[in-house]
Amino acid sequence: MDLRNINNSLKKILRKRLIFLVAFLFLLIVFMNSVSPVGIVDVKNEKGRVTFFTYKILGFYLQGLLKSEDIFGIKLINFSVKKSTSPLLIKYRGENLISFIGEDSVKVFSKEGNEIWQYNLGNNDYILSSCAGDVDKDLTDEIFLITGKRNENYGENFIILTLEDGIKLKLFEEMKVFNPWKVQIADVDEDENLEISIGVYKKAELHPVMAKRPFIYGLNEGGLFPKWRGSRLSKPFDDYVFFDIDEDGKDELLSVETVKDGKKITSAYKWKGFGFELFSESSAYDEIDSIVKEEKRVLVRVRQGKVFSWGVVRPVPSGLDVMAVFGSNRAYDIQVNINKEQEKWPKYIEQLNKMKEKFQNMKEERWKSNFYFGWLWTLTGLLKEYGEGYPSFMRNTAWLDKSLSTALGSWAQLKHDTILYGKQSGAEMGGGEELTDIKAYVEPNIEVYDKLLWLTKFSRVNLKERGMLDAAVESKMEIFEELLQFLINCSVKELRDEELTEDEYYRLQLFGGTLESLTASFAGDGLRWFEITSETDKNMATIADIHTIAPNQFGSGGYFEVGVGPAYEIYVVVPIGGKLYLTRGAVFSFFEFVSGKRLTDEEWQKMIKEGKAPERLSWMKSYFSKDKMEIPDNNRL
Structure with missing residues (x-):
């Protein structure tokens, strides 16, 4: 036996297999780089979960599903050379269903992955765009379509399909003169009613050239009615989606736009009553070929040089x-x-x-090691939930949210790195008619008052030891300590269902004036509130940027601001002497938002004065009235 021939044969075989392996790996890499998700929806059911997907593979679009209990049970739903949509998660009488929109059909599947309904267009019509949403608030989503003729870039018709034991036509409107190409559902103004946005390609009165434009419509029994048909966005755009990126309860418009050198950017717009206002732009990219809205995020596919990559909103x-x-x-x-x-x-x-x-x-000694930690430790007293033994108004979500907002407002002031601010008082130091029948109530949060009392004593002692405290300021701090002890004593009596004395009620009447005297005096001995010359110092609104946002696919970067605005009036029903009284007080405000620049207190206060402050955070709705109420003009509420 010739061993040399055997070795040569083995080498040839190994060489061929190696070449085959390299070629296989090369094709695999090419294939993987040619696969990109268009949309994925995971739905749980009693047997596990079903993944509904749309993928772009080597230029083709595949829609299908995969059941978790059968890893080989991939079912293809649609195959198309045209761009296909993501699977849509839709509601049917409160239950989840999934819809696949094909080139000319709508298919609805159960969460188990079984097809239950199908709707075919016919007449050689083609679906250009689709979305779903519950515009009539009946716990069942409607499906919205833009349809037209095949091989055309723009559509002709707007269609609404309803799910009523099947898929049925609810509305058909001919829109050929508008050249519609996209439809979306959004709540741009936080009025709890969904708007319909239709992307059109037409001239506008103030911009008489053919261009893409995002029109906004409402829907009533008579069909569509226009809410905004503005001229255009700030730059020519290719595509757009709506998504609440800053979680303020209103959907922002995110667009893919073309700049002068032909590169692409993403821009974000906010609805401003009548039209959209630009508030953020991204860096420029060689190409942005996709913007995809998912249930909890928006993805963009960008190219810089020869490399494509997917990006998502950066965490703030x-x-x-x-x-x-x-x-x-x-x-x-x-x-x-x-x-x-x-x-x-x-x-x-x-x-x-x-x-x-x-x-x-963290041990208590660490919390009490310095003023900064001591302030944070004081705020923890606002975060607990109250149980039996506390008044009923303190044992609900609204009060919990109010206290959370108060803690956040105080934390924002701490980040601002300033301790005391003059706040306009609700009462003066005596004068006028003496009111002897006024009742008052102290929020019985003994833990907060006790921690704040410790913090004040800690500050006074340490400042004095370092020679940084004169006699006048020390005296004022001691007065404040005595006020805190007074609040503790009142709180203890209230929690024991003991009514306060006339002297205690009278002292509470003067409480606002006492605080005014203390805070104003830090600007100069003997000064009153109205004598402070700096408008900024007189205003309690403050702002601080606490986080720098790097440039990303959704914006050119910015600054995450936290701030305090004006005090809000709060009305609370409290128990006094076996009766219930409606009382009025004040509560902290808190704001957090992304700004394109670092704001000063003056700029922030100007924003508030001009009505340009951001909306309150959505979770604060629990303790805010939806309607404006007339404030009583007497002193007995």
Whole structure:
């Protein structure tokens, strides 16, 4: 036997197999680089879950589903060379269903992956765009379509399909003169009614050239009616979606636009009553070929050089993260169960729990080691839930949210790195008619007053030891300490169902004036509130940027601002002497938002004065009245 021939044969075989393996790996890499998701929806059922997907593979679009209990049970639904839509998660009488929109048909599947209904267009019509939403608030989504003739870039018709034991035609409107090409559902003005946006290609009166434009419509029994048919966006755009990127309860418009050098950017617009206002732009990319809205995020596919990559909105911190770390179950609930931060950033809960454990294990000595930690320790008293023994008004979500907002407002002032601000008082130091029958009530939060009392004493002692406290300021701090002890004493009596004395009621009448005297005096001995010359110092609104946002696919970067605005009036029904009284007081405000520049207090106060402050955070709705109410003009409420 010739061993040399055998070795040569083996080498040839190995060489061929190696070449085959390299070629296979090369084709696999090419294939994988040619696969990109258009949309994926995961739905749980009693047997496991079903994944509904749309993928672009080597220029073709595949729609299908995969059942978790059968890893080989991939079912293809539609195959197209035309761009296909993501699977749509739709509601039918409160239950989840999934719809696939093909080139000329609509198919609806159960959460188990079984086809239950189908609707075919016919007449050689073609579906250019689709979406779903419950515009009539009947717990069942409608399906919205833009249809036209095949091989045309623009459509001719707007169609609404309804799900009523099948798929039925609800509305048909001919829109050929508008050249419609896209349809979306959004709530741009937070009025709890969904608007319909139709992308059109036409001239406008103020911009008489053919261009893409996002029109906004409402829907009533008579069909579509226009809410905004403005001229255009700030730049020519290719595509757009609506998504609430800053979680203010209103959907923003995110567009893919072309700049002068032919590169692409993404821009974000906010609805401003009548039309959209640009508030953010991204860096320029060589190409942006896709913008995809998913249930909890928006993805863009960008190209820089020869490399394509998918991007998602970068995480921005929230004051709620801080309060959740400090032990607020309500803040944790809002972030995890309402805002669902973990679906945007998978490691959110893991990182949050690590920080919670760190602070929960912190000993009291550490909390009391300096003024900064002492302030934070004081705020933790606002975050607990109240049980039996406390008044009923303190044992509900609205009060919990109010206290959470108060803690956030105080934290924002701490980040601002300034301690005291002059706040306009609700009462003066005597004068006028003496009111002897006025009742008053102290929020019985003994823990907060006790911690604040410690913090004030701690500050006074340490400042004095360092020679940084003169006799006048020391005297004022001692007066404040005595006020805090007074609040503690009143709280104890209230929790024991003991009515306050006439002297205590009278002192509470003067409480606002006492605070005014203390805060104003820090600007100069003997000064009154109205004698402070600096308008900025007289205004309680303050702002601080706590996080710098790097440029990303959705914006050119910016600054995450936290701030305090004006005080709000609060009305509370409280128990006094066996009766219920409607009382009026004041409550902190809190704002957090992304700004394109670092704001000064003066700029922030000007924004508030001109009505340009951002909307309140959506979770604050629990303790705000939806309607404006006339404030009583007497002193007995």
